[in-house]
Amino acid sequence: xxxxxxxxxxxxxxxxxxxxxxxxxxxxxxxxxxxxxxxxxxxxxxxxxxxxxxxxxxxxxxxxxxxxxxxxxxxxxxxxxxxxxxxxxxxxxxxxxxxxxxxxxxxxxxxxxxxxxxxxxxxxxxxxxxxxxxxxxxxxxxxxxxxxxxxxxxxxxxxxxxxxxxxxxxxxxxxxxxxxxxxxxxxxxxxxxxxxxxxxxxxxxxxxxxxxxxxxxxxxxxxxxxxxxxxxxxxxxxxxxxxxxxxxxxxxxxxxxxxxxxxxxxxxxxxxxxxxxxxxxxxxxxxxxxxxxxxxxxxxxxxxxxxxxxxxxxxxxxxxxxxxxxxxxxxxxxxxxxxxxxxxxxxxxxxxxxxxxxxxxxxxxxxxxxxxxxxxxxxxxxxxxxxxxxxxxxxxxxxxxxxxxxxxxxxxxxxxxxxxxxxxxxxxxxxxxxxxxxxxxxxxxxxxxxxxxxxxxxxxxxxxxxxxxxxxxxxxxxxxxxxxxxxxxxxxxxxxxxxxxxxxxxxxxxxxxxxxxxxxxxxxxxxxxxxxxxxxxxxxxxxxxxxxxxxxxxxxxxxxxxxxxxxxxxxxxxxxxxxxxxxxxxxxxxxxxxxxxxxxxxxxxxxxxxxxxxxxxxxxxxxxxxxxxxxxxxxxxxxxxxxxxxxxxxxxxxxxxxxxxxxxxxxxxxxxxxxxxxxxxxxxxxxxxxxxxxxxxxxxxxxxxxxxxxxxxxxxxxxxxxxxxxxxxxxxxxxxxxxxxxxxxxxxxxxxxxxxxxxxxxxxxxxxxxxxxxxxxxxxxxxxxxxxxxxxxxxxxxxxxxxxxxxxxxxxxxxxxxxxxxxxxxxxxxxxxxxxxxxxxxxxxxxxxxxxxxxxxxxxxxxxxxxxxxxxxxxxxxxxxxxxxxxxxxxx
Numbered sequence: 001x002x003x004x005x006x007x008x009x010x011x012x013x014x015x016x017x018x019x020x021x022x023x024x025x026x027x028x029x030x031x032x033x034x035x036x037x038x039x040x041x042x043x044x045x046x047x048x049x050x051x052x053x054x055x056x057x058x059x060x061x062x063x064x065x066x067x068x069x070x071x072x073x074x075x076x077x078x079x080x081x082x083x084x085x086x087x088x089x090x091x092x093x094x095x096x097x098x099x100x101x102x103x104x105x106x107x108x109x110x111x112x113x114x115x116x117x118x119x120x121x122x123x124x125x126x127x128x129x130x131x132x133x134x135x136x137x138x139x140x141x142x143x144x145x146x147x148x149x150x151x152x153x154x155x156x157x158x159x160x161x162x163x164x165x166x167x168x169x170x171x172x173x174x175x176x177x178x179x180x181x182x183x184x185x186x187x188x189x190x191x192x193x194x195x196x197x198x199x200x201x202x203x204x205x206x207x208x209x210x211x212x213x214x215x216x217x218x219x220x221x222x223x224x225x226x227x228x229x230x231x232x233x234x235x236x237x238x239x240x241x242x243x244x245x246x247x248x249x250x251x252x253x254x255x256x257x258x259x260x261x262x263x264x265x266x267x268x269x270x271x272x273x274x275x276x277x278x279x280x281x282x283x284x285x286x287x288x289x290x291x292x293x294x295x296x297x298x299x300x301x302x303x304x305x306x307x308x309x310x311x312x313x314x315x316x317x318x319x320x321x322x323x324x325x326x327x328x329x330x331x332x333x334x335x336x337x338x339x340x341x342x343x344x345x346x347x348x349x350x351x352x353x354x355x356x357x358x359x360x361x362x363x364x365x366x367x368x369x370x371x372x373x374x375x376x377x378x379x380x381x382x383x384x385x386x387x388x389x390x391x392x393x394x395x396x397x398x399x400x401x402x403x404x405x406x407x408x409x410x411x412x413x414x415x416x417x418x419x420x421x422x423x424x425x426x427x428x429x430x431x432x433x434x435x436x437x438x439x440x441x442x443x444x445x446x447x448x449x450x451x452x453x454x455x456x457x458x459x460x461x462x463x464x465x466x467x468x469x470x471x472x473x474x475x476x477x478x479x480x481x482x483x484x485x486x487x488x489x490x491x492x493x494x495x496x497x498x499x500x501x502x503x504x505x506x507x508x509x510x511x512x513x514x515x516x517x518x519x520x521x522x523x524x525x526x527x528x529x530x531x532x533x534x535x536x537x538x539x540x541x542x543x544x545x546x547x548x549x550x551x552x553x554x555x556x557x558x559x560x561x562x563x564x565x566x567x568x569x570x571x572x573x574x575x576x577x578x579x580x581x582x583x584x585x586x587x588x589x590x591x592x593x594x595x596x597x598x599x600x601x602x603x604x605x606x607x608x609x610x611x612x613x614x615x616x617x618x619x620x621x622x623x624x625x626x627x628x629x630x631x632x633x634x635x636x637x638x639x640x641x642x643x644x645x646x647x648x649x650x651x652x653x654x655x656x657x658x659x660x661x662x663x664x665x666x667x668x669x670x671x672x673x674x675x676x677x678x679x680x681x682x683x684x685x686x687x688x689x690x691x692x693x694x695x696x697x698x699x700x701x702x703x704x705x706x707x708x709x710x711x712x713x714x715x716x717x718x719x720x721x722x723x724x725x726x727x728x729x730x731x732x733x734x735x736x737x738x739x740x741x742x743x744x745x746x747x748x749x750x751x752x753x754x755x756x757x758x759x760x761x762x763x764x765x766x767x768x769x770x771x772x773x774x775x776x777x778x779x780x781x782x783x784x785x786x787x788x789x790x791x792x793x794x795x796x797x798x799x800x801x802x803x804x805x806x807x808x809x810x811x812x813x814x815x816x817x818x819x820x821x822x823x824x825x826x827x828x829x830x831x832x833x834x835x836x837x838x839x840x841x842x843x844x845x846x847x848x849x850x851x852x853x854x855x856x857x858x859x860x861x862x863x864x865x866x867x868x869x870x871x872x873x874x875x876x877x878x879x880x881x882x883x884x885x886x887x888x889x890x891x892x
Contacts, residue, residue: 041068046075046136057135066142074136075858076153076184137165147201149177151192152208152858153184166195174198179251183208186233186258193237204251205242209258210873230260239268246272253279253310257873262287266294275302279310279350284331285324288313292331303341310350314381329356336362346370350378364391371395376404383408383435386416393423400424406431412464414446417477421452429459444473450480457481466788466826482506482522489530489589490582491574495743500589502529505573507566516563523558526573530581530589533632534558536623540576541569543622580623583608584615593632602628737769738780745784755793759800766804775809779862782817788826791835798843805845814845815854816862823867833871834878841878848882855879 044060046053060066174197182192186209242252249272256262262282280295282288288295315324332354336342343349343366351366353359363379379392384407396402402424409416412434420430460478462469469477478486489500503526508519520526520538527534535551538558542549548561560569581589588610596603604617604624617624744765751758762781766772781804786793794801805814818836822829829836840846855875858868 037065038068041065043071043073044069045073054135057139060139060142063142066139067145069143069146071148071150072143072146073150074152076151140165145176147176148179150181151183152181166192166197175200177202179204179206181206181208183210185210186230186238186260190233190237193241199245200248202245202248205245205249206251206253207238207242207255209256209260211258230258231264234260234262234265235268239265242269246270248274250274251277253277254282255279256282256287259286261290263289263291263294266298267291269294269298270301272298272302273305275305277308278302278306279308281310281312283315284313284328285315285321288331289324289327296331296335299335299342300339303339303343306343307346308348309343309346310348312350312352312380314352325355328352329354329359332362333358336365340369342366343369345373347373348376348378349374350376350380352380353382355382360388360391364395367392368395371399373401374399375401377402378404378406379408380406381408383410385410386413386419389416390419393419396423400426402427404429408433408435410435412443412462412469414443414450417447417450417452417480421455421457421481425454425456427455427457429461430457431461433463434465444476447473447476447480452481455481466828489577490587491570495739502526505566505570507564507569509563516561518560518562518564518569520558520560520569524556530577532581532593533630535630536580536627537573537576539626540580540623541572544572544575579621580606580617582606583611583613585613586611593627595628595631604628737771738774738776741766741769741771741777742780742784745781752793755796756799759797763800763803772804773806775807775813778805778810778813779817779820782814783821783825786821788829790821790826790829791832791839794836794839795843798845801840801843801845808847808850811846811850812854814840815851819862819868819871823863823871830870830874833874834876834881837875837878838881852879852882 041060044056046056060069177199178201180199180202182189183206242249246269252272252275266288278298284292313328315321315328346366346369349366349370351363353363359382367374367377374396384392386409389407389409392407403426405420405424405427409432412432416432420427460481462474462477464470468474486501487504488495488498489502490498503522505520505526506522508521509516510519511517523534523538527537530537534553535558538549538551538560541547541560541564545560545562545564547564550559550561551557552559577589580593581591583589583591583606586608588608590610591606591608594605594607594614596605603619604627606615606617608614745762748758748761751761762785763772766777771777785797801814805811818833818840822833822836837846837851841848841851855872856879858865858872860868862868863871
């Protein structure tokens with residue numbers, strides 16, 4: 001009966017089952033093998049032209065694999081036309097003897113496994129191939145269950161005929177798509193939308209317009225005839241497409257980075273009777289300067305059902321022209337004041353209110369209308385004074401639903417927190433960006449006298465003058481906000497960049513006499529950061545102190561009998577972390593607790609995801625008895641872990657053994673060295689590499705020994721092919737040489753007064769750490785060395801860069817460092833990217849081919865996709881200059 005449940009139900013169930021348990025179930029029957037493959041291929045992303053993508057295409061040509069895809073992301077600008085190269089035909093499986101019997105057995109186990117075997121036997125000496133439009137067009141019709149489809153063609157040359165590709169896409173899975181994202185130059189949308197897709201299930205639509213970076217040359221006769229009149233394209237193709245879906249849309253996002261007027265386009269849009277989320281991101285002076293009435297019409301039409309509104313209409317340019325900002329301010333005032341229903345009942349609001357007084361008035365009106373329901377408020381790009389923030393806070397005096405607040409402030413006085421704490425008592429996350437380079441002179445003195453006991457804030461982020469607030473000042477601030485105080489999980493590590501953090505343990509003494517007890521009010525938050533049940537450290541305290549403990553998980557109360565001061569419990573927590581959380585080998589907290597049965601006995605193992613070691617705990621400790629009686633609850637599979645929540649999940653059950661367990665090794669059988677086994681090993685490794693695309697990792701134990709054991713098991717059961725392989729260890733360890741170099745550069749910033757001596761000292765430090773030739777060193781160097789005056793600093797450090805940037809890998813790391821430097825640390829420097837690249841190009845540390853390829857390949861390796869696109873968009877003037885210079889050379 002269970003096997004007849006829909007796949008969607010099983011995928012939902014799997015999210016609540018530990019991956020080790022799922023792996024053990026693979027050998028039970030075909031149902032669980034199916035489930036494993038459904039999870040493995042649920043998301044497919046093509047964002048490169050590598051052999052790995054080619055192999056993914058090959059597997060998707062099998063309909064039993066293709067039907068498992070639920071989400072498909074394509075970056076068409078990365079793909080190429082197929083070159084007329086003769087490709088080898090995969091080797092055929094022998095019809096006789098052992099191979100015939102093996103193929104028959106695999107066919108009974110699962111229909112798709114023989115094709116995997118054939119792929120493993122293919123001749124690996126063939127020249128590598130890349131995927132093309134023809135490859136994708138061939139496999140798309142088989143992906144009949146895709147629910148989320150994303151197409152990004154922002155840099156696709158216009159000569160590509162996309163009609164066969166898109167026709168195949170809609171023919172295969174159009175009726176099941178719930179979310180569709182279309183990004184690229186407007187000319188490309190004509191071909192896309194002319195294919196007349198049927199999207200009966202669509203609820204979420206994203207459009208992103210960009211200028212075409214590859215327009216056809218005036219004298220070119222290659223490719224299709226493209227109607228470059230953007231108004232015609234918007235009128236005849238894009239607007240009708242959106243309107244046809246208007247009755248069913250719940251989410252609509254329209255972004256424009258293109259130099260086009262959207263006034264008449266918005267006049268055509270609507271109605272949207274079910275729309276709950278509207279996001280518009282475009283420069284007001286460029287997109288709506290002629291007539292913004294169309295945007296007003298869309299807002300009014302969606303007002304009755306709207307729950308989430310984002311209006312980012314900042315005028316274009318680094319310095320906003322007053323007239324452009326005044327036009328936006330006047331439009332906001334007219335739009336808000338002429339419709340009393342606009343923004344009533346909003347749950348989230350993101351708005352640039354313009355720099356005018358009337359713009360702030362409009363923001364306050366919108367907040368007042370939605371204060372009873374508003375949960376997220378993001379005021380973009382307007383730097384506010386304390387009296388203005390007081391006006392914004394006033395409507396919330398009777399409502400406490402707001403959980404997220406982001407503001408830009410001109411100054412950072414202590415009085416700001418005196419205002420925010422009582423105004424937003426239930427706020428969970430606060431982001432502040434201050435314009436001034438330094439806090440007020442008496443800030444550190446005054447903040448030590450404050451304590452906001454009732455403020456439930458636990459996530460706070462403050463930027464000052466383009467940089468994160470100085471670490472010591474942030475610690476002082478968090479000391480006065482109990483919920484926001486965080487420390488390193490390893491308190492012996494004095495590193496402000498240490499990624500594993502937890503809230504500082506708090507205590508509260510209750511009762512008197514024989515009934516006195518110590519309550520730990522934030523025990524659940526501390527335990528969540530450690531990825532352990534809160535009962536474990538509480539019981540550990542009782543064992544160490546010889547005191548009784550009690551837990552009320554429903555009401556989140558964890559009690560240790562007796563009066564115990566906070567520092568004593570914090571010291572005991574350090575002992576608990578060392579004994580039951582940290583890996584014995586690498587001392588990182590990325591561990592799962594696994595309970596193993598050894599005959600009549602049971603052992604508790606720390607399974608480390610950072611280094612792969614499996615180390616036991618001291619079974620003589622009294623807490624182990626409690627853990628065995630109350631095993632770890634299975635955590636949600638695939639949950640992302642970050643610096644704020646530590647990096648370890650809690651997992652129970654599961655097989656495997658501690659390193660060196662001979663019995664476990666024998667159970668896996670002896671390794672065979674025949675040719676078939678070697679090729680199956682290679683296929684298993686390739687499958688695990690592809691798993692990174694789907695962000696799924698089925699390998700709990702990543703040690704080399706465990707990997708060998710699982711590969712041995714492949715001869716007996718091909719089920720392990722789905723999950724074999726090992727992960728890379730964490731390379732951002734606080735004790736790594738790269739972290740030491742970055743910290744050393746920051747600690748010795750005063751040496752920048754003498755760039756030559758500073759450069760020599762940096763190189764000697766890198767040499768001392770043994771990383772002077774590593775390409776990752778460049779990534780650290782860029783982020784730690786340069787400041788807001790990076791353009792002027794690059795020539796001063798040209799000899800150092802020339803000495804350390806010695807290969808294409810180094811150049812790519814250099815560009816990645818620039819992405820992080822301007823995209824994360826200094827977003828206000830993004831417009832200066834062309835100047836930065838020009839300086840690096842002039843000192844001969846960047847080659848034309850490398851930077852050109854970088855400019856046309858969006859990557860999520862160093863920053864998120866949106867930031868990557870913004871940085872590359874900003875680099876267009878430099879890339880265009882390179883192209884023109886090359887054309888001039890050709891003409892000569």
